[in-house]
Amino acid sequence: MSSLYFCLHPHHRNHRIWIFWACMLATFMAAVEVTIVATAMPNIIADLGGFHYFGWIFSIYLLIQSITIPIYGRLADLLGRKLIFFIGTTLFLIGSMMCGFAKSILWLIIFRAIQAFGAGSIVPLASTILADIYKQEERANIQGYLSSVWAISAIMGPLIGGMIVKYYHWSGIFWINIPLGLISIILLMRFLPSMPNKNHNYTYSDLDIAGISYLTLAISSLLLLLLPGTNLGNWNICLLILTLISSILLIREQRISTYPLFPLALWKNKVIIASNIGSLIIGASMMGIAAFLPTYIQAIISGSPFQAGWTLAVMSIGWTLASTLSGRLMLQTSYRFVALLGASLLFFGSVMLLHINIYCSITYAQLSAFVIGIGTGMCNTTFLVSVQNESTYSIRGIATASTLFTRMLGSAFGTAILSAVLNLNLKWRLPLVRDPLQILIATDHNFFSNDYLEVITSQVKLSMYWMYFFAVLIALFAFFSAVLIPRGLRPSKNYSNK
Secondary structure: OHHHHHHOOHHHHOOHHHHHHHHHHHHHHHHHHHHHHHHHHHHHHHHHOOHHHHHHHHHHHHHHHHHHHHHHHHHHHHHOHHHHHHHHHHHHHHHHHHHHOOOOHHHHHHHHHHHHHHHHHHHHHHHHHHHHHOOHHHHHHHHHHHHHHHHHHHHHHHHHHHHHHHHOOOOHHHHOHHHHHHHHHHHHHHHOOOOOOOOOOOOHHHOOHHHHHHHHHHHHHHHHHHOOOOOOOOHHHHHHHHHHHHHHHHHHHHHHOOOOOOOHHHHHOHHHHHHHHHHHHHHHHOHHHHHHHHHHHHHOOOOOHHHHHHHHHHHHHHHHHHHHHHHHHHHHOOHHHHHHHHHHHHHHHHHHHHOOOOOOOHHHHHHHHHHHHHHHHHHHHHHHHHHHHHOOHHHHHHHHHHHHHHHHHHHHHHHHHHHHHHHHHHHHHOOOOOOHHHHHHOOOOOOOOHHHHHHHHHHHHHHHHHHHHHHHHHHHHHHHHHHHOOOOOOOOOOOOOO
């Protein structure tokens, strides 16, 4: 519907390039946030103290962002993309400004929470807005360009963060968001028309508050269980029970609500179901790289932090190239073919990691990361574009948000599963050694004999082998999600009803 709307208004169609750059800028602002903050954390901790709260600076951001992504996606369908994007981005900028003024680590965590409340709107709505204004056969390439922002941010984030900390103050890493966000808002305010709202009778009183509450309880309790570094002891059982009960109540609420948070149409469409399963799997699978390979490079191969960080950048580059190429490939083949090809590369890259102990070099590790990046990039673009093309305008916001939400949830699952496998192996193989990885990463090994270090290294290698074995098993499920996509579907030039 939206592409037809722009085709009928040539004046608006000429503005698409400005809308495109506004969405790219907003996505970059959100994407660079993680790497730029991570770079400045030593300076932040040195200034504010509170090292024992270190993990919560990232965890609170992930937790709240995960919860708000589907909420913003649904609100965008019901109240309009433009309004909800402005609300979310404004919250993000307010939180960013306040983070720069934080006088203690606890205040920084609170302000990061405010920032996260807005962050949940930026990436899903930027992607949805671009899907609205481009035709089906154009969306694959456009989403590929949007994906390139993540590779750029992975490289530029540490560089920008390092320069700001060196020549100014760590507060600048948060304040740099303000001009970027304001430019994006101004461009969309000027060039993005307000789309016709089919839900004319919808008011804030119709908001599915019960569904939002149950979702918040379910995701909060689940992520608290899964987030790395969270050890709540006996409370874990309570959190698990709370997750199950709130999930059941959420499903029940969605069946009876007039305007459910997750419309029934999402659960009736085979493409959307397959894509959400696939997004969950690739989110879990890629954590073998993002969370653990840099540590392997530093601890086992004795690589530098720069080499470890560059490995993640290589994966992002592979993701970007695959996203761009898969758009063209989809037009010639089908969603299913490209998803299967991506799943094959994801599996092959994971198998390469399984043999990292044999081919133990930084180049081999980075090649594995590159192959996995290509596989996940192909799968991700296919899942996202197929969902947007199979969704009508009235549910495209929540459909887009659902794929991003399930991928983020999959990342939490993947981190929890692979961390558990690694930690159990380390405790079994080295029961008397505390923090063996920390011992290997430490620059001063004079306190330990070479024989002692060799024993630890060999046992850590074996532990990480079994962790990557489970990563291979997770990657296998990507084939299952690809096969669920019906045969023969591809981007169509007949988009009048979409």
